[in-house]
Amino acid sequence: MGYFRCMLRNRVSLYLVLAGGSRGNGDGDEATTPALALGGEGGIVADLISCLEAVLEEKSGELAFPGLRQVFMLNNKDAIVRRAVRSDLAMFLLSGWARAREERMDRYIKSYLDVSWTPVMSRLAAVAAKPATVTVLRRRRDPLATFNSVLENACSAQRCWKVPRPVLRHVLRRTVSEHVMPAYRRCVEEVEQPAAVRTER
Template structure:
């Protein structure tokens, strides 16, 4: 089981097997009862069902990963890998018209769930600071310190996480940056009295987050 959330080896094996199976589609159609050899609904449903079975196995395997966010990264990587192996290959003609869009929407949900699990709790530390002048009671809280601590914990936990596909990796990095950095920059603007630690400018934070998912 890949511990960094990367593509499971079974994806390449089974997607290759499905393609090999279709190369012998005359025999396959005979088994399906499609004597015309054009695939028909039987061929379409079979390929989609086989891939769905593979996806279900991957969902089960994701439960073995320790972090909720990592499970989403794992499913994101593997869904992307399945699409890369299906689209433009000899599998694509045997997939329903809505298949690609359904996987794209699924990947969007994986990204949303990853952000909710991994970064929403980090950004929420800044919400406690508000935009008003700190009172004697509120000075006991240290939203910025809590944010730094949560940030380091998140980055440390994700240090070994990998997104092999460069386009997907760039998208995920951009999503994290656009969620965390503006909130941090806004907090600093709203609280000019706080002392920003060395190496903690918004630009340096952006660079730190841009190094995620490299493994």
């Protein structure tokens, strides 16, 4: 986050430069937010942050594991928002700037869930879709063996992924749990249900 540190170290100069173009229109009207006079939507500071975000998006494309790109962007987007709104840079940003980033973070979480956990969920769906064969399969092997294997692979792949902020870790764990556990319970109930009961449906 050297990008942010640079802006914060030079925030006074940055304020003066931006304010220079927004001292009023000659009729006594003063601009309310200096940064909004220059640059694109939100001003130069917002443009600079957008450039940083674009670089991060580009870097995330180099990550190979499904879901890691979303986690990488989630971590960095969260860090950007927290550092911006808790610093003097907040005065240069539009009121809806942080909310727009939070909505992007929600999309990263949804995308992470889709990319990382859809393959796992598909194994549960495959077991639930063939209840008539479950009894036969149980004689030879656990019908959930494939699911357990894919689940273990997913957990092993993500074990070293870092989410430094505890709040984000909690959100990700809760989201995965709410997505996977209900489907898992339904599948287990279907597998353990006597064949006669399934036939009567």
